[in-house]
Amino acid sequence: MTSQLFAICFHATRPSDLARFWSGLLGWERADGPDDDIAILPPDSAGFRIRFLPGQEPKTGQNRAHFDLTSTSPEDQRQTVARALELGGTHLDVGQLPEEGHVVLADPDGNEFCVIEAGNKFLADTGFIGALACDGTQEVGYFWSEALRWPLVWDQDEETAVQSPDGGTKITWGGPPVAPKTGTNRLYFELALPAGSDGEAEVDRLISLGATRADTGGGDGARVLMLDPDGNEFSVQRTSLSSHP
Secondary structure, three states: OOOEEEEEEEEEOOHHHHHHHHHHHHOOEEEEOOOOOEEEEOOOOOOOEEEEEEOOOOOOOOOOEEEEEOOOOHHHHHHHHHHHHHOOOEEOOOOOOOOOOOEEEEOOOOOEEEEOOOOOOOOOOOOOEEEEEEOOOHHHHHHHHHHHOOOEEEEEOOEEEEEOOOOOOEEEEOOOOOOOOOOOOOEEEEEEEOOOOOHHHHHHHHHHHOOEEOOOOOOEOOEEEEEOOOOOEEEEEEEEHHHOO
């Protein structure tokens, strides 16, 4: 059976502090596990969790992925920005124009995110995390559509987007130009298998779609590290979702 998007993971210099920021901003419950395994849990059990894992890689340039948060009104947007700043976020200049309605911020670890203005039709009915916006090719959008079995909800001018059949957050790829990848991504996908699934068969399926095993020496018996067609890291948990912490 197809693996599911279990978590969006952050490599963080201070996982606990970053979890506190995002838990406070999103209003998601925090769940601390063993061995510095820190996560925040979505209000909807069908959604993905966000995990914060120790990592000391220095940040070089913009991340290849960032969250777009939605707003229901101009006041709601202002309140979200104010809450982010109170929690330790900062304003960020990435070349956005004054007339653009979204606000670009960074979390306390320097990870970019946007608070989108109210009335954005593309993000209507997605929830507070409207999108995980990624740099990436059309090919990688097609790959993740097949990998997750999520339908393409946008495919135009080499820009792509997928969304779960159950709705919720969209994952988007902006098409060319795609900046060269330098180092390990700070954000990556963690996939997990439904109960009773064959983990090795799922890894083989992902390889047939264009993924490769990552020759990093990482992973363990329960986890396979892989790269998507754009070279972005992701992991596949061999253990089923029913037994996943």
